[in-house]
Amino acid sequence: MQAIVFDEFGGPDVLVARALPRPELRPHDLLVRNAAIGVNRADVAHRKGAYGRAHFGDADTMGLEIAGTVVEAGPQVQGFAVGDRVMGIVGGGAYAEYSRIDHRMAMPVPPGLALADAGAVAEVFVTAHEAMFHLARLQAGESVLVHAAAGGVGSAAVQLAHAAGARVFATASADKREAVAGFGADVFIDHRGEDFQAAVARETAGRGVDVVIDFIGAPYLERNLRSLALGGRLVVVGLLGGAEAAPLPMDLLLFRHLQIFGTVMKSRPPAVKQAMVQRFAARWLPALADGSIRPVIDSRYPLSQAAEAHRRMESGRSVGKILLLPDAS
Template identity: 35%
Template structure:
């Protein structure tokens, strides 16, 4: 079978497509024939050895897949060969077949395509874990999403709206239309506005209840300064590249919380909660309540180009590999 393999930590240039042996399911496992494998910004980091997960070389990028169960290992019950499924892997999805713990497989509802199903776990899973499980978002509260035009940000906008929040999306001016299309009530342009003042102005001086920060860097501190009393600052990612250092007195003065959102570890520690979130998300997509935006769908052979799209910050939505 074909597999994309990261052989050197040089980003896209270190990834090649080669033939490897077909996998065999062990006890409690299933072999899934992959139909689509989604990429995320962390694939630009993991292929450079700069992500918190550092697999041994060679490894396959892509942390989420959709496909069809091909075979089952000993002791697997509750799922049959031929079932369409999605799964979160962490990494290893960019190959024609993968071995997955059977308990991690989520059935794909009718009407949801493989490309869409493959692109749900990381972005919508993180948004639901962040806003629902960690941020305790309530109907009527205001959420500011930083990095709202990317796949993770768009998912947060949509989930927050479904949860009854008012959403302010922050992004660069040429991508604000993407945020509006995802359902944002208001937008802030990083390039032409002072972030803190803009968030204050849009909330009548009160501040925002929740900040969902996918970006980090220089935007984190002004966003914290724009929190309302007892606001929650959700630390989701660092797409800007720099990990900010926050003055802790700001949290004290606002009675605010800074909350880590480590979705991958949460999935490992509490797979049952992740399963509930994913079933809800896929059902909402099937019902037309959520829309997964696919920026590009490229064949496995073009994985270097696919990762490069994310590297150049060009993606307005998910980048998916098709197999």
């Protein structure tokens, strides 16, 4: 099968196509012929050396997210059979024509959702659900501020919050205003031209929002806390702006009864990741089936052009997910 590998850390050009054997099936695995592969920021970090080695996780190849058709099932698989359309999260090995996936990390692709689109669902929607609903306990009638709302997880978070009946504040660059509003944002904030803390204070009459979902990290920490209402919850999902923050204003935490959570999927134990997938599926697969929520796709590249897909992600111009298509290579 064709797969994407790299022999040294570096820029997108280190990614090359190479013929590799199909992955060996384990008792709980499905072998999937991939129709679409999601590109994630974790893949870019992996390529640059953030995890210390090229062979990290569950496979010798990179990639975390797939959608395709089951071609073989292990003896301990339950709920899936050869020929089923599935989507889900793998511990590595997505950048290939075939991937193995533990069946407990897989979800059925709802009728009406194309396989070529389903590759844009699992990683971002599961992460968004975990952050907003499992950790931050967002409820209908509450308000949430979603940063980087034009990205993969951000666009998913806006949709889920809107569908759940929350008031959604969203930050992104001004050129992405229309797209983000289309995801369901009630208040758009241009992160380059506006101070989001001031915008939240203005729009909430000084009360603040109940939840903040943040991908930026250190530069936003204090303003995030000052944007929260009494009893508010901050969930940190990414560190795009850096990890070293100024001293934390502890008086805000204490007197405003705030909570801060951090979440990341890649390094979690298998049982934890399985539970995350299953929580999302139980609540939201019907909404995917009826179109209430939808994968947002920025662009599609043949698998052999993985380097171009990484360049697109690093450009900062994308809105939604970037996909690799094995059949187009």
